[in-house]
Every structure is written in structure tokens, then in C-alpha cells.
Amino acid sequence: MSVLEAHGLTYRAGGRPLVENAGFRLGPGELTMLIGPNGSGKSTLLRLALGLLAPDAGEALIDGTSVRSLSPMARARKIAYLPQTRPLAWPMPVRDVIALGRFAYGAAPGRLSAEDAAAVARAVAACRLAGxxxxxxxxxxxxxxxxxxxxxxxxxxxxxxxxxxxxxxxxPRYQHEVAQLFAAAAHAGRGVLTVVHDLALAARYADRLIWMKDGRIVAQGSVEETMTAARLADVFGVAARIERSEGALALTVTGPA
Known part of the structure; x- marks a missing residue:
């Protein structure tokens, strides 16, 4: 069971801190959603945690080993990363694009082992791409x-x-389906961390939330513990109504705070 840990991650650009003293733990069995307004440092934090950016301070570890000491292949066998920008360099059949996810195991499009082909087929079915x-x-x-x-x-x-x-x-339909896929993957034992902007989606599906504002993590914990009207006003500048019934939380944003 792999664990990703970040400790004191700090990154500056142009003399301005984009991420400052950020730490979190991503382990198996939980869907963690990273939320915060635009420009709060969420994407930069992910790239630091994955070793794609060198921090000015702090470190990120996978199973106790520095992320930046791992080869790209070794890292790719532990963490699948879906970046915000996903360019395609040339037209490819959908199956071949999906098969790129098996590259870290030595697979190549058109030359898949039975195990690789089965993994691709499971991904096709899960993401409703049959046909x-x-x-x-x-x-x-x-x-x-x-x-x-x-x-x-x-x-x-x-x-x-x-x-x-x-x-x-x-x-909206596929947003919920994807959130359900992530929740199912987490509850099957994987660790899942995803950035979302839809606060209602986060309230509905997340096991844990990490809140960012101005490059800092200002709160982290369960939805029940951290999602309050006061925090939504402080972090996002919105007024919201939060209702809890039968163990579920429903969020309605009513306007600017």
C-alpha cells in the first residue's frame, strides 16, 4: 500500500511564493479532493508533490523515498497523474491513447500483453468508452x-x-460518474487525490478535503469537519447554506459573501 507524503513544500516564482509550507498525506482507501480558488497554488502543489517541480524547501516522499530520487518509470508504477493540460501530438485510436497508461510496464500500443489488454479493457468499461x-x-x-x-x-x-x-x-452527468469512479477506486484500496472546483461535488463525494488559499493549505480533514459557511466565505468569498441529513451533506451557494 503506497503512501504519498508532502512536508513543508515551498515554491517561489518571481520572488512571490506560489506554495508555502504545504504538507499532506495521501494514503490508500480515501478520496481526497483539493479545493481552492483560481491561483491558490493547487496545480503547483500537485507538481511539487509528484517531483515534477523542484521545491525551494520541503520534500515529498513515496513510501518513505524522495519522489525526486525515483526514475520516471518507477514513479509511474506508483502514481498515475492526469494533468490539467492533456495535449495529443497526433491522431491516435482511442484504444492506443488508453494503452499509454501501460507504458510504465513495458507495453506499447499494438503490442499489449494479456495483462495489459485486460487493464485497458477494464478502463474502457469503467469510463463508458465501449464502441x-x-x-x-x-x-x-x-x-x-x-x-x-x-x-x-x-x-x-x-x-x-x-x-x-x-x-x-x-x-453534469459525467462529472458525477467520474466522481463515483474515483470514490469506487479509493474505497477499493487506492489513494486518490483530485482537484475540483465544484464545491457541491466535493461535498457529495470526498472523504477528505484539502483547502488552499494564497498558496497555503488552510485546512484539511473530513467534509463534515472542514466544510463550514465561515470557511467557504473566507476561502472562496461565497455565502452558502449547508444542510446535513441522514449522514449526507448538501451545499447550496447563495451568492457572494
Missing amino acids: FEERAADTLSGGELARVHLARAFAAETPLLVADEPVAALD
């Missing part, structure tokens, strides 16, 4: 392509999954 396998990826809608990239991350079947705004291009 799309032979479509050229550049013919898909934005929402369809978002699901293809999500399937690529799922096909890696890593113990940890990190995604930056994976539902941004999806309509």
Missing part, C-alpha cells in the same frame, strides 16, 4: 476526450491516482 476504441481521438468532443484521458490514468492501475481538474470539460 469508441477505434475512433481517432482528434474526432472526439472535449468531454469524450476527457474521459479517454481519464481511462488512460485508470489503465495504469497504480496504487495512487492524482488528477488535476479531471471533470472540468464534462457535463
